[in-house]
Amino acid sequence: MNDAQERAFEQFVAESGDSLLRLATLLMSDPGLGEDVYQETLHRLAARWSKVDNPRAFCRRVMHNIVIDQGRRKRRQVSTVLLTAGHDDYDPRSGDSTAAAELRPVLLSALRTLTAHQREIVVLRYFDDRSEAEVAELLGISAGTVKSTLSRAVVQLREQPGISALFTHAGINTTMRKVRYA
Amino acid sequence: MPDIQEEVMRELMRDATSDLFAPRTAAASAIRHERRRQFRSRMIGAGATAAVAGLAVGVVLTTSGGAAGPAGTTPAVHNAQLTAAQQTLYSLSSAAAGSHQQSGRYVIMTEKTVSGGESGPKTSVIDTVTGSVVTYQDIALSAVPKTPQPPAVLKSGPGSVPTQADLNAYPTSPAKLRAELLALARQQVALAQSQAAKKNPGGKTPPVSQSTDDDLVFSGATNLLWQPNLSPALRSALYKVLATTPGVKVSPHAQDSAGRPAVEISRVNDWGKANVMTFENPKTGATLETASKLPAEGVNQDLYLSIKYSNSVPGNPYQH
Numbered sequence: 001m002n003d004a005q006e007r008a009f010e011q012f013v014a015e016s017g018d019s020l021l022r023l024a025t026l027l028m029s030d031p032g033l034g035e036d037v038y039q040e041t042l043h044r045l046a047a048r049w050s051k052v053d054n055p056r057a058f059c060r061r062v063m064h065n066i067v068i069d070q071g072r073r074k075r076r077q078v079s080t081v082l083l084t085a086g087h088d089d090y091d092p093r094s095g096d097s098t099a100a101a102e103l104r105p106v107l108l109s110a111l112r113t114l115t116a117h118q119r120e121i122v123v124l125r126y127f128d129d130r131s132e133a134e135v136a137e138l139l140g141i142s143a144g145t146v147k148s149t150l151s152r153a154v155v156q157l158r159e160q161p162g163i164s165a166l167f168t169h170a171g172i173n174t175t176m177r178k179v180r181y182a
Numbered sequence: 183m184p185d186i187q188e189e190v191m192r193e194l195m196r197d198a199t200s201d202l203f204a205p206r207t208a209a210a211s212a213i214r215h216e217r218r219r220q221f222r223s224r225m226i227g228a229g230a231t232a233a234v235a236g237l238a239v240g241v242v243l244t245t246s247g248g249a250a251g252p253a254g255t256t257p258a259v260h261n262a263q264l265t266a267a268q269q270t271l272y273s274l275s276s277a278a279a280g281s282h283q284q285s286g287r288y289v290i291m292t293e294k295t296v297s298g299g300e301s302g303p304k305t306s307v308i309d310t311v312t313g314s315v316v317t318y319q320d321i322a323l324s325a326v327p328k329t330p331q332p333p334a335v336l337k338s339g340p341g342s343v344p345t346q347a348d349l350n351a352y353p354t355s356p357a358k359l360r361a362e363l364l365a366l367a368r369q370q371v372a373l374a375q376s377q378a379a380k381k382n383p384g385g386k387t388p389p390v391s392q393s394t395d396d397d398l399v400f401s402g403a404t405n406l407l408w409q410p411n412l413s414p415a416l417r418s419a420l421y422k423v424l425a426t427t428p429g430v431k432v433s434p435h436a437q438d439s440a441g442r443p444a445v446e447i448s449r450v451n452d453w454g455k456a457n458v459m460t461f462e463n464p465k466t467g468a469t470l471e472t473a474s475k476l477p478a479e480g481v482n483q484d485l486y487l488s489i490k491y492s493n494s495v496p497g498n499p500y501q502h
Contacts, residue, residue: 001213001216001217006213009209009212009213010209010210010213013204013208013209013212014209017203017204017208017209018202018203018204020204021202021203021204022199022202025199025202026195026199031202034202038204038208039208039211039212042208042209042211042212043212043215043216045212046212046213046215046216047216047219049216100197100198100199100200100201100202101201103194103197103198104198104199106198107194107195107198108198122191123195126188126191126192126195127192127195127196127199129192154187154191157191163194
């Protein structure tokens with residue numbers, strides 16, 4: 001990379017780094033692994049920078065490849081620290097400014113119950129805000145498969161302790177947010 | 183799925199990650215990693231011009247007043263015939279062999295990097311953390327302090343940084359080690375050649391490298407020397423390999439950029455365009471600094487400020 005390319009690379013990372021790190025964390029459902037994937041993705045992007053037209057799409061593709069590689073290496077991990085059923089009615093977002101810190105373990109724990117493939121579809125669709133058609137194209141599967149996988153994955157997520165409460169109270173919370181943000 | 187539940191999913195993912203921020207040095211780290219990778223590639227690819235032009239470059243093993251070895255050959259080393267440069271390298275080899283190998287699950291190496299470029303040198307100080315068991319992490323540990331257990335890690339890409347298992351697999355006989363370094367470098371050249379051919383289907387692909395064996399051996403040896411978790415036996419053998427590599431220059435009373443006493447070992451590629459230097463601690467054989475100078479670039483330096491070993495999870499490497 002020459003100086004101008006380095007500046008452009010640094011600019012891209014400054015603008016997109018946070019969301020890429022968050023995407024990686026969700027895809028791996030582990031903050032440490034997410035950090036590693038993020039760094040590895042940047043290394044690969046830096047190596048191909050002069051030839052990449054769409055850096056964000058390139059990063060997404062790299063992360064997808066890493067997820068696939070990880071999936072081949074190890075079997076699906078099921079969280080060993082699930083909340084007990086007694087916490088089902090607990091909404092960790094309610095009235096707490098440290099929502100992220102409390103929500104993350106709950107969400108990552110739930111995401112770990114999905115297969116890597118399911119997790120990738122859910123994260124791309126709901127975090128990365130890709131349409132079902134875009135997810136299908138990226139993963140090389142049909143839009144129908146995306147739709148059905150999403151449906152099954154969300155049902156599975158909803159059964160996880162800590163997550164189910166969020167859906168139960170979803171209507172109220174979402175409405176309140178809309179009012180507050182208005 | 184009803185829209186409201188889709189919205190819950192989106193909010194959940196957004197809210198649960200809203201306090202995660204990418205390390206500020208991540209881009210600099212990736213650029214530095216890429217520079218180092220490119221430099222190694224160019225070192226392997228160096229020499230093509232000289233070979234095509236049919237230049238005969240004399241290579242000698244010298245130091246101030248040191249004797250010369252025959253050009254393009256590997257001199258046999260006998261105690262009675264050691265040049266001053268070889269004697270210095272053998273002293274380093276002994277120092278390395280007698281050093282105590284420290285151990286720990288993690289090696290934390292703090293290095294100051296100065297990169298030359300079109301707009302002048304850039305300096306950064308950063309920790310490189312190496313998991314000394316099987317895997318390597320290139321400063322990707324900012325999440326570690328929040329993680330109760332040593333984190334799972336990804337192995338670095340092929341050809342980037344050797345793992346502890348890779349290092350342990352190197353022979354410690356100088357002759358076998360030289361052969362191994364050469365074989366590995368040739369594999370990399372062959373791989374680069376096949377990749378170049380893929381990009382040029384149907385056409386004739388020019389050779390990606392015509393480096394001499396001595397270029398490849400020196401490059402391979404110096405790429406290993408800066409690794410902090412080499413065994414004393416391997417480090418000792420590497421100095422003996424350098425002692426038999428034509429073109430190596432040794433300055434026994436040099437200093438590194440921090441002013442520390444050092445033995446400077448350097449070599450200009452046989453085609454004369456890249457100069458690689460490494461500065462070694464004369465008492466322990468540990469590498470203090472590596473530097474390189476390529477045409478049209480400033481000097482790139484990696485100054486190793488400290489090396490620590492730990493069995494517990496290291497702190498945040500982005501603290502500098």
